[in-house]
Amino acid sequence: MGWGNIGRAVRRAWLSWTDADRTVAVAVCAAQLPAAWLLWWLISDAQVDNYRVGYEPLGWFFALVLAPLVLPVLGMVQTVAQISPAALLAHPSAVRFRGPGWAWHLLYAVVFGAAWAALFAALWDWPFMATALAFAALGALPVLGVAFARRRARITGHRWGAVGVWGSGCFGCFGLFVLAFGGAALATAVGLIEEYEPPKLSAGQLAGVWRGVDGAVLRLEPGGRAEFAHLPAEPTSFDDRRFVTCDGTGSWFLDTEGRHDKYRADGPTERDGVVVRLDDGCGQRTYWVIGGTEQEPELFVPFGDLDAPDLWILQRD
Structure with a gap:
């Protein structure tokens, strides 16, 4: 492939990833983070000794107050680091090798997630496999959200505006949070999540x-x-x-x-x-x-x- 063909492929890929797509990706990334944090917190808290100490109510208050300000920023970071680069590679791959664009997008999101997991494992000794799976899971919903928004736009003839996207993101955030809490509670009840047991010493x-x-x-x-x-x-x-x-x-x-x-x-x-x-x-x-x-x-x-x-x-x- 010559430099001209490469340039055209890059331009087509860039044009295929619109501002509306980026807005949806950022909103979905932000909406899923509270549920992801809740799952991580419940699982990790169940497996370690919390020293029977309660949680500072003031800390929860500040978390609730700052969440609307912090979540969009974190959603944008994930979009820039994982979702957008995966989208730019997905379009030329779908054109050259065929197949649905969302599937290629999902594949490259997993690849970028694994790359970031490898970096964190090298710098801070994070467990690679667990981190890669977490990034893959966090990348799946934004990719599917963008695919759903594009399909809806083709059927209805118009895209969601920013208010519609973020309004839907707020409802989705609440629903995912409740679903995560219920799922963790059920997993604990049936024994899939083992609770911490203190040692018995003589x-x-x-x-x-x-x-x-x-x-x-x-x-x-x-x-x-x-x-x-x-x-x-x-x-x-x-x-x-x-x-x-x-x-x-x-x-x-x-x-x-x-x-x-x-x-x-x-x-x-x-x-x-x-x-x-x-x-x-x-x-x-x-x-x-x-x-x-x-x-x-x-x-x-x-x-x-x-x-x-x-x-x-x-x-x-």
């Missing part, structure tokens, strides 16, 4: 040295004695601080019934924990909840309001 497995940030050290002796340095503890009843830090000795025992856990809730989320008592009156006894995994266990305690706590985590030395 007193012998708990014995040893546990370390946290700011030099916190807790040594649990097999006989039930404890030594600690810079260890946070529940403040005394007349102290208005969230926690106090203590050095010294004390005692500990494994609690498998939650009798000493003031945050314990009835139901399947109950946790075993380690009760640490201090000898010198620096603070009250503290219930360290067992978390992490069997291979990498943790002890943690939230101090203060569970919606915005001071979370301390100890890991085995």
Whole structure:
């Protein structure tokens, strides 16, 4: 193919991808992101330890307020990085090799998604296969949305305006969000999404040295004695601080019934924990909840309001 033919093919491809197509692509990309984020959040949250901590209502409020401003920008980024380049390659491929243009568009969207996944895997160690599948899924709906808009325009003789596109995108965003939530709930109920299960450790497995940030050290002796340095503890009843830090000795025992856990809730989320008592009156006894995994266990305690706590985590030395 000569340079003239290449230039004509590029011009035809560019003309085949109109401003109306780009508007639809951006709107669909933006509309699917809340549902995609919800699925990612529900799946990842179910498989990791959330330390029984609530979620800051103010953060959700800001997310809702900023979403109408951020989503169109993210939709435009995805369109420029994945959907538009795929469209420019799809048209000449459909002309030369035949086949529906939307199928070629979908194929190239998957290819560009895989290319971005490879880049992220190389730069930030993202899992390539999972990232490529995610980009492929995120690219499919915009491609099909553009194909649907084009078919509708051929049948009706006119295209959606910007108001119609974004209005439909808002309804579609809500529908996808509800569908994602229902699908995740159903998958969890039937066991397709496995929920996080904290490890069950014996007193012998708990014995040893546990370390946290700011030099916190807790040594649990097999006989039930404890030594600690810079260890946070529940403040005394007349102290208005969230926690106090203590050095010294004390005692500990494994609690498998939650009798000493003031945050314990009835139901399947109950946790075993380690009760640490201090000898010198620096603070009250503290219930360290067992978390992490069997291979990498943790002890943690939230101090203060569970919606915005001071979370301390100890890991085995």
